[in-house]
Amino acid sequence: MARELKVHNNLTRKKEVFQTIEPGKVKFYSCGPTTYDFLHIGNARALVVGDLFNRVLKAFGYDVTFVRNYTDVDDKIIDRAKELKRDPIEHAALFVKECETDMNSLGMMPATHTPKVTETMPEIIKMIEDIIKNGSGYVVEGGEVLFNVPSFAEYGKLSKKDLESLQHGIRVDVDSRKKNPSDFVLWKPAKAGEPAWDSPWGKGRPGWHIECSAMAKKFLGPTLDLHHGGVDLMFPHHENEIAQSEAANKCPFCNNWAHNEFLNFGTEKMSKSLGNVIKIRDFVEKYGGQVLRHILLSVHYRARLEWSDEVLQRALDEVKRIHEFALEAKTYTSAANPSADGTISETIEKMMEELSNDFNSAGALGHFFSFIRYVKANKDKLSAENIVQVNNTIKFVEEALGLINKDPQAVIDALHKHDQDTSSTGVDAAWIEGLIEERKAAKAAKNWARADEIRKELTQKSIELKDNPDGSTSWKVQS
The missing domain is CATH 1.20.120 (Four Helix Bundle (Hemerythrin (Met), subunit A))
Structure with a gap:
């Protein structure tokens, strides 16, 4: 018999005794990476927390079916592939392998299933058809399919956001084809040079949210015991997963929701858009994956981790x-x-x-x-x-x-x-790397004065910086 545990369920905002649909068995889904670039240590937190859940549940005697997906069809992938003049599907496949290398370096146990969007297209199309049939989806000119958010009465039950406030809060120009400002995309019509699949609505590709719903259902059925992801995914991604899954399946989508907090660098969340990232690959090369895993599990998953x-x-x-x-x-x-x-x-x-x-x-x-x-x-x-x-x-x-x-x-x-390596240079490599990352964050925030101060501070310590074309910064001790 599996040992009892309590989990903070974000659906109720309470810590509750973890109960599964089938005694002793856990249907567990964790949102995996979008395969467009190397993973950074902020990504690593969600991955390691998902791995922690899987390990602990197994140690407690549960039979766990753990699904962690790869999003290998996405706007970010297409944009990056265009920059590199590479086929988007080939680019995504390359970075699936890179992600696997990084995850292995963090000592992660294999998931039961690691589906890819490109391998789940029939299930995605079938789910969209069910949503339309059940009255929550509609097709507009051009072959785009949208989800009718007000048709789902419980929208906002995870994020605790009020639909009326959301509708009024949308300030950008709303697509006139939408019935409601908050409606979101289930299927996008094909564009020249982008991956596309045949569907009842014409060639196209799925929206982001429907992908996870279909992959989860394919391997775990219509109702899950536990769903995990970063706190930034709670809205709109997880909220939309609930709406479309329950509209399609006519039953609860997931009984327990767990979200890990951000990894912060200074006062900012670590992210590629801010330019304040440390790649998993670079960190592991210098310090080892065991050190990164230790950092990520040395604080509770729901607490912010200050780097x-x-x-x-x-x-x-x-x-x-x-x-x-x-x-x-x-x-x-x-x-x-x-x-x-x-x-x-x-x-x-x-x-x-x-x-x-x-x-x-x-x-x-x-x-x-x-x-x-x-x-x-x-x-x-x-x-x-x-x-x-x-x-x-x-x-x-x-x-x-x-x-x-x-x-x-x-x-x-x-x-x-x-x-x-540290003693041979006579300097603290961790201190230097920390200042370099702070300088990146300062430059991203257009705080040029602080960025210059950091360069001067390092120069005084005989550390020479070199800003590389790919946005990274390397350093060496001046002779």
């Missing part, structure tokens, strides 16, 4: 400490007269209590550090049973949180290399 040099340095220290302990534990032998108390045997239960409280990874990690301190202080007093409990606890952290790599020595070696 700073101090956060990075603490993670470097803690990851090293954890993996050195995992190696040391392999050398423990039982004492002739063991005298360690019950603290060791209680740790997994304490961690599970934290994780059962809305996936509190930070609380669980706190108990693990207390455990490390106690075990190291009493390593000469351990019984054979204690040593088994130590190994079981390490295995639990590895499997339920992914915070211990299966090869601890490889992590330690990578951290040691980083320390050597």
Whole structure:
């Protein structure tokens, strides 16, 4: 029997006992990446949180069917492919592989299914047909299909937004073909040079929102137990998913909704549009994926994560400490007269209590550090049973949180290399990278004075900056 846990359900804005449609089984969908560019560490937060949910549910005894999609048809993909003079479908396929590389570097467990929009077109078209048949969709001139938002009486039940206020709040020129200003696109007519598929309304491609509804239904059925994504997706994406899914299927779409908060850099959300991003690939190359995963799970998923040099340095220290302990534990032998108390045997239960409280990874990690301190202080007093409990606890952290790599020595070696690289230059690489990212954010905000101050500060430390054509900034120590 699966262990009980409580989840903050954004549908009710309450922490509730997690109940599934079928006892012991979880139908779980998490919104995956749009494959138009390399992922940044803000994207990584949603990915790692989804992975955390999957791991914890499995550790609690649930049979989880976990679906995380790839959006490989989208305006961003088309625009980027045009810039690069590349076929949009080929461009998206390339970045599906790049995303997989990044996710593997973060120690993520494979999802049960990873559907792509391009592979789900029949299901998307069928769902749109059902929406039209049930009176919530309509076709306008040119073969565009729109969702009639006021036809869905419960619109706004997730975001708690009032439809009338939304209608009045739309200030841009509204398409005259729309019945209501808030109506959104289900199917777009084809444009020259863009990917298109045959449909009852002519050649075209789906709108963004309908894609996730169809992919979720294909693998999980009409009603889900848990749906996850970043808080920025709550409205309009998740709100529209609910409306179109329930209009098509005539039943509830999802019973529990969980959203992770932003990763902030300074006062701003990390995003490509602001230019204040750190790519997962670049971070992992310098510090390792284990460090990034540790940072992302060191705070509760519903709390904002403020990126700073101090956060990075603490993670470097803690990851090293954890993996050195995992190696040391392999050398423990039982004492002739063991005298360690019950603290060791209680740790997994304490961690599970934290994780059962809305996936509190930070609380669980706190108990693990207390455990490390106690075990190291009493390593000469351990019984054979204690040593088994130590190994079981390490295995639990590895499997339920992914915070211990299966090869601890490889992590330690990578951290040691980083320390050597830092000491060989005589400067703190993390501090330099932090200032470079702050300078990017300042330039994006047109705060030229601050950007110049940062360059001068680094120049005084004999650090030379080079702004590259692709928008990145590299640095070197002046000889």
